[in-house]
Amino acid sequence: MTTVDAVVIGSGFGGSISAFHLAEAGASVMVLERGPELGAQDFQHSFEFGSSSTRIFDFTAGDGMSVLAANCVGGGSVVYFAAMPRVPGFIFDRRGSLNRRLWPEAITRESLDPWYDRVARALPVRRHDWDEVSYAGGLWAAMCDHAGHTANPLPSAVDTDLCTNCNWMMAGCTQDAKRSMLLNYLPGARKAGATVRPLHEVQRIERLDDDRYRVHYEEIHPVDYRESVGSGHVDCRVVVVAAGAGATPVLLQRSADGLGELPHAVGRYFSGNGERINVAVIDDDAVGSTLGLRRRPGLAYGANQIGRGPVVSAWDNLDPAAAEFERFAVEQLYFPPGLGTVLADTGEAGGQGWFGLGKKEMLSEWASWLLLFELIEDDNEGVFGAPPERGNAERLSQQLLGRGTLTYRPRASTREAWARADAFVREVITEPGFGTVTPWTNDLVGAYTVHPLASCRIGDDPAISALDDTHELRGHPGIFVVDGSAVPTALTVNPSNTIAALAERAAPHIVERLRSRGVDARYRGTLPTEERA
Amino acid sequence: MGRSSVPDMATEDLPTLTVQQTRALEAFADTIIPGCKRGADDDAVAGVSATPGAVHAGALDVLRHPATGISDGIAEMADTLDTLARAPGGAGEADQARSFADLPYERRRALVAELTSRANPERDFWFLLALFAYMAYDSSPHRPTAEVMRDAGTGLRAMGFGRPDDDGLWRFPVASYARELAAVHPQTDENGNLP
Numbered sequence: 239m240t241t242v243d244a245v246v247i248g249s250g251f252g253g254s255i256s257a258f259h260l261a262e263a264g265a266s267v268m269v270l271e272r273g274p275e276l277g278a279q280d281f282q283h284s285f286e287f288g289s290s291s292t293r294i295f296d297f298t299a300g301d302g303m304s305v306l307a308a309n310c311v312g313g314g315s316v317v318y319f320a321a322m323p324r325v326p327g328f329i330f331d332r333r334g335s336l337n338r339r340l341w342p343e344a345i346t347r348e349s350l351d352p353w354y355d356r357v358a359r360a361l362p363v364r365r366h367d368w369d370e371v372s373y374a375g376g377l378w379a380a381m382c383d384h385a386g387h388t389a390n391p392l393p394s395a396v397d398t399d400l401c402t403n404c405n406w407m408m409a410g411c412t413q414d415a416k417r418s419m420l421l422n423y424l425p426g427a428r429k430a431g432a433t434v435r436p437l438h439e440v441q442r443i444e445r446l447d448d449d450r451y452r453v454h455y456e457e458i459h460p461v462d463y464r465e466s467v468g469s470g471h472v473d474c475r476v477v478v479v480a481a482g483a484g485a486t487p488v489l490l491q492r493s494a495d496g497l498g499e500l501p502h503a504v505g506r507y508f509s510g511n512g513e514r515i516n517v518a519v520i521d522d523d524a525v526g527s528t529l530g531l532r533r534r535p536g537l538a539y540g541a542n543q544i545g546r547g548p549v550v551s552a553w554d555n556l557d558p559a560a561a562e563f564e565r566f567a568v569e570q571l572y573f574p575p576g577l578g579t580v581l582a583d584t585g586e587a588g589g590q591g592w593f594g595l596g597k598k599e600m601l602s603e604w605a606s607w608l609l610l611f612e613l614i615e616d617d618n619e620g621v622f623g624a625p626p627e628r629g630n631a632e633r634l635s636q637q638l639l640g641r642g643t644l645t646y647r648p649r650a651s652t653r654e655a656w657a658r659a660d661a662f663v664r665e666v667i668t669e670p671g672f673g674t675v676t677p678w679t680n681d682l683v684g685a686y687t688v689h690p691l692a693s694c695r696i697g698d699d700p701a702i703s704a705l706d707d708t709h710e711l712r713g714h715p716g717i718f719v720v721d722g723s724a725v726p727t728a729l730t731v732n733p734s735n736t737i738a739a740l741a742e743r744a745a746p747h748i749v750e751r752l753r754s755r756g757v758d759a760r761y762r763g764t765l766p767t768e769e770r771a
Numbered sequence: 772m773g774r775s776s777v778p779d780m781a782t783e784d785l786p787t788l789t790v791q792q793t794r795a796l797e798a799f800a801d802t803i804i805p806g807c808k809r810g811a812d813d814d815a816v817a818g819v820s821a822t823p824g825a826v827h828a829g830a831l832d833v834l835r836h837p838a839t840g841i842s843d844g845i846a847e848m849a850d851t852l853d854t855l856a857r858a859p860g861g862a863g864e865a866d867q868a869r870s871f872a873d874l875p876y877e878r879r880r881a882l883v884a885e886l887t888s889r890a891n892p893e894r895d896f897w898f899l900l901a902l903f904a905y906m907a908y909d910s911s912p913h914r915p916t917a918e919v920m921r922d923a924g925t926g927l928r929a930m931g932f933g934r935p936d937d938d939g940l941w942r943f944p945v946a947s948y949a950r951e952l953a954a955v956h957p958q959t960d961e962n963g964n965l966p
Contacts, residue, residue, distance in 0.1 A: 390955045
């Protein structure tokens, strides 16, 4: 039988940061990660089945909402685009349709900034100059400027000296230019004694007595993730759940028999971070002549493929004085072929413009596409149904595709917010004649998100939050949730930085719980030193 | 850091398809991303496009690939396509079509639209079939991508996807207009964020 002080479920930002601090504090730590472990030497530039792009990434279709998420050691930090803006202060005052404060009073931008600062030092995160902005980001900035708007290069965790602008970030970074957890917190946690078990998928948590839990896992086949090749359990004093907002509530739901009643908010109030994508097909002559952009003679843009994901955001609509649901950001984005083009729609009469002859013609202009990524304030409408037999979804294919239990029906507040953001994109691109714009279709998989949030959220009001402001699960001392599911609302910015900052902030509280359970641990407040593969 | 080599995908039990089932699935894939006919006797491809489409890109190889999770069911889906094309009141009734591939492109498209619409309770299966047929064209997941880029007839080449370097990795050393293209938000702080 294996016994440790703390089990950490998942190894993304929340899991890795927690594992580091708990190990540094002197606790014995085991990290259980459902996905495989790959490093820079293993990542591939390939869409082939079984290459890193399908091994480390999951697309989970729900009813009205599909979730794209990581499945590997390092979690979201390995597949993310590394955009790391901080959340505007007004977000912490959001009230939503419930008309109650959604964030804990203890958390404001001011109180979170010291934790953001720590993440910025550890990764590092920095702001960028215009010569580090990709053609796609530059084009978006120039069009915003033409429409009388500002545009900001996004702070990021990319070392642009190492970056080759390949845009294969979702398959893992071959250059270690993208600062993932594989380069800092995870090696730091291992150095301090933590063990990491890849391909170990936690299925449920069981309470053994007043201060011990048993964590049950299955070992996953390295190729066919539908297959289990073993099972086991680990006993511990504290459990840190960081499986991601698409999985954390599911494994907690499945644990209800062994834990006792769960807070009402477990598996409710899911937010897709208000995300929605529009595709612009750019008129090269128009942007060349009107904006004076030129890549080379005769070509102004044609650079959809080049870069490192979203690098420029339009923030003029993030006005603290505006009403909730009227504030949004629009970033330029890249998505690779495959899942990244199938939802693009021609907008042709009769609908179903995602396939057919018109779609093929649209694809022939793929190099001239510019993706626009809207981040509005959604209304936390997602609810998870009864958990599947194992994992967080019924896996359909060997890797990549699954069917989950999330149901999402956007309220008018969310739909109208998307309509405002769509109108802004048309104002900037369509009205001056810079190209045609169509939204990704919602007909196939409903809405979609690469930033699932809020399905097990922090808050002060027990009626609408599953966690207190230390991230401890209400009614279950010793269980903490520190991933995107703890973030209470959509953010209008990419959430990784905030998930990381919240995990940094939660670490002293988790260490304190270990101490209260007799573990000789002390929070040290250290940061990991840089390591390269 | 632990390192894992790339495991081989399990490739046992490739499904066997009859000539007619292959024809139906090719016609389905050709409806998703249409292409030019492969020869004078090619009646699976409708021929509404002048350039190669999903069938040429290897749609059948993708659909039969065990990684998809649908390969066990595609023979039955092919039969269902033919049955629906013949069904009274269905897509083919007016011209007594004997199979899905006998339908003209517009009729094939209407049936695929119906099968993948939200109103169809079995749309999941048809969406997956459509998704993998689509991916054959736009990402060719049955082959290493660097190898796909050497084949002039693939969708990635038609889309203008750039070529990799000799080591199979993509690099874009010049990637920026390298000049200020907009004023930043006036509230931007020293870290590049809004307050």
